[in-house]
Amino acid sequence: MNRLHRFFRTPEAIAGALILALLIAMALAAPLLFSGDPQAIAGPALLPPFHDWSLPLGTDRLGRDVLAELFHGARTSLAVGLAAAAAALLIGAVIGTLAGFAGGLVDEVLMRITDAFQTVPSFLLALAFVSIVGPSLGVVVAAIALGAWTGPARVARAEVLSIRERDYVAGARVIGMHPLEIAFREVLPNALPPVLALSSVIVAAAILTEAALSFLGLGDPNRVTWGGMIAEGRTVLRTAPFLSIIPGVSLVLTVLGVYLAGEGVVESTAVRRSLS
Amino acid sequence: MSLLAVSNLAKRYHRGSKPFAAVDDLSFEINPAETLALAGPSGSGKSTIARLVLRLIEPDAGRIDFEGGDFLALSGAALRARRARLQMVFQDPLAAFNPRATVARVLDDPLRIHNIASRAERPRRIAALLERVGLDASLATRAIHEISGGQRQRVAIARAIATKPSLIVLDEAVSALDVSVRGQILELLLDLQRQERIAYLFISHDLGVISAVAHRVVILDAGRIAESGDARAVIANPQSAIGKALVDAAPRLNRNRP
Numbered sequence: 001m002n003r004l005h006r007f008f009r010t011p012e013a014i015a016g017a018l019i020l021a022l023l024i025a026m027a028l029a030a031p032l033l034f035s036g037d038p039q040a041i042a043g044p045a046l047l048p049p050f051h052d053w054s055l056p057l058g059t060d061r062l063g064r065d066v067l068a069e070l071f072h073g074a075r076t077s078l079a080v081g082l083a084a085a086a087a088a089l090l091i092g093a094v095i096g097t098l099a100g101f102a103g104g105l106v107d108e109v110l111m112r113i114t115d116a117f118q119t120v121p122s123f124l125l126a127l128a129f130v131s132i133v134g135p136s137l138g139v140v141v142a143a144i145a146l147g148a149w150t151g152p153a154r155v156a157r158a159e160v161l162s163i164r165e166r167d168y169v170a171g172a173r174v175i176g177m178h179p180l181e182i183a184f185r186e187v188l189p190n191a192l193p194p195v196l197a198l199s200s201v202i203v204a205a206a207i208l209t210e211a212a213l214s215f216l217g218l219g220d221p222n223r224v225t226w227g228g229m230i231a232e233g234r235t236v237l238r239t240a241p242f243l244s245i246i247p248g249v250s251l252v253l254t255v256l257g258v259y260l261a262g263e264g265v266v267e268s269t270a271v272r273r274s275l276s
Numbered sequence: 277m278s279l280l281a282v283s284n285l286a287k288r289y290h291r292g293s294k295p296f297a298a299v300d301d302l303s304f305e306i307n308p309a310e311t312l313a314l315a316g317p318s319g320s321g322k323s324t325i326a327r328l329v330l331r332l333i334e335p336d337a338g339r340i341d342f343e344g345g346d347f348l349a350l351s352g353a354a355l356r357a358r359r360a361r362l363q364m365v366f367q368d369p370l371a372a373f374n375p376r377a378t379v380a381r382v383l384d385d386p387l388r389i390h391n392i393a394s395r396a397e398r399p400r401r402i403a404a405l406l407e408r409v410g411l412d413a414s415l416a417t418r419a420i421h422e423i424s425g426g427q428r429q430r431v432a433i434a435r436a437i438a439t440k441p442s443l444i445v446l447d448e449a450v451s452a453l454d455v456s457v458r459g460q461i462l463e464l465l466l467d468l469q470r471q472e473r474i475a476y477l478f479i480s481h482d483l484g485v486i487s488a489v490a491h492r493v494v495i496l497d498a499g500r501i502a503e504s505g506d507a508r509a510v511i512a513n514p515q516s517a518i519g520k521a522l523v524d525a526a527p528r529l530n531r532n533r534p
Binding site: 166167168170171172173174175176177178186189190 | 327330332356357359360362363364366368371372373374375376385386389390435438439
């Protein structure tokens with residue numbers, strides 16, 4: 001409760017939380033409000049927004065309901081963003097903990113692999129991965145996570161390097177605890193806070209990467225995505241700019257919301273740390 | 277036969293480019309149910325010896341025999357199993373526990389790892405351990421950071437005796453406690469020694485405490501033994517320069533203790 005209170009102290013955090021709440025509400029309400037296939041034809045093609053109140057945001061080139069697509073797109077963006085970030089944080093935390101705790105050759109090998117992934121631009125990596133394996137939601141998530149786990153891995157390793165010298169780790173060895181249990185039960189949970197602070201940046205980047213992949217036609221073809229909508233609208237940019245602008249603005253607001261809310265969380269925990 | 281026999285132990289560290297010996301050709305023995313104190317100024321290698329004996333760090337040379345077996349030859353699962361018999365209590369009881377742990381979890385770990393009690397039986401064993409060290413069993417659900425320093429050190433002792441060890445290394449275990457609590461903890465340690473026949477390797481810079489609890493003392497200087505012998509005799513009449521300096525530095529009140 002107290003933590004929540006502190007989180008809502010800054011206006012940025014409130015704005016971020018509101019945008020995220022709206023996005024989550026959209027994602028959850030999509031199948032209820034627009035129960036049909038969002039890719040089905042709903043009216044005349046290229047109907048501009050605010051003309052027909054049964055299709056408030058108009059229709060695209062094929063006569064599909066833009067509002068329904070926007071709601072269903074929010075679902076994809078959120079699902080991919082959260083799943084990719086969760087996967088990246090999990091992989092990063094595990095690899096970073098193993099490298100930092102084991103040290104020696106294990107550390108050397110794992111960190112050189114991390115270097116290798118970090119030197120390849122993550123978008124290029126995702127692009128190559130999806131083109132080879134084929135576009136589906138799971139593959140897109142994996143492709144994005146593949147380029148995003150290195151940051152959490154480095155942060156986790158640095159934190160583990162300091163934690164492993166603490167007395168309670170020596171204490172765990174003295175009572176005969178298995179090294180893997182020490183690493184994942186004693187060390188990792190205490191190394192997590194700074195790693196989790198990266199999550200907002202990773203979620204935001206994942207949403208953008210997913211949009212970019214979809215824009216290039218490498219998203220899951222069976223799902224509506226904002227990136228796909230922008231790509232679709234691009235061909236009629238001069239006559240019907242709203243088709244690109246609406247999903248574009250949604251994307252900007254979503255990423256902004258994630259950043260602001262993440263900033264709020266970091267801020268509220270920072271206050272807590274300096275007080276204790 | 278001695279319980280722990282350390283012979284010709286050596287550990288070097290590098291300070292800059294030149295090596296210096298933290299522990300240099302050190303030998304000593306501890307008998308069952310005996311308290312051996314290691315005294316010496318800071319930097320004399322006391323804590324390094326504790327960590328070597330516990331295999332938290334590895335020596336460069338020497339031999340450690342524990343309960344009649346070569347302790348340095350053990351590794352992996354055999355070493356972890358052996359650790360049940362050789363426990364440690366740290367100086368700072370807050371740093372010695374995972375900050376997220378509860379008292380129950382801290383005591384559950386050794387019981388679980390060494391298969392001392394079944395899952396169903398463990399809560400009862402934890403309550404018994406807490407009572408053994410003079411704490412209320414209801415403390416089990418509390419977080420480590422919620423209890424007092426003295427209570428925390430009692431929990432540390434409960435954790436150390438959970439696996440029924442024959443030797444406990446006490447690394448400045450009472451130095452961070454205030455004087456009244458210190459007395460109670462020392463009483464508890466003496467009581468445990470009488471009843472369970474546990475030997476202590478008692479590391480301290482406080483000669484008053486050492487003369488109260490230790491049978492024998494080894495005074496260290498720069499990783500070597502300056503002198504050793506019966507604790508009270510050595511403290512009453514130190515022969516080495518470092519021993520004299522330590523006795524002179526001790527607060528006068530401690531010197532008149534029986």
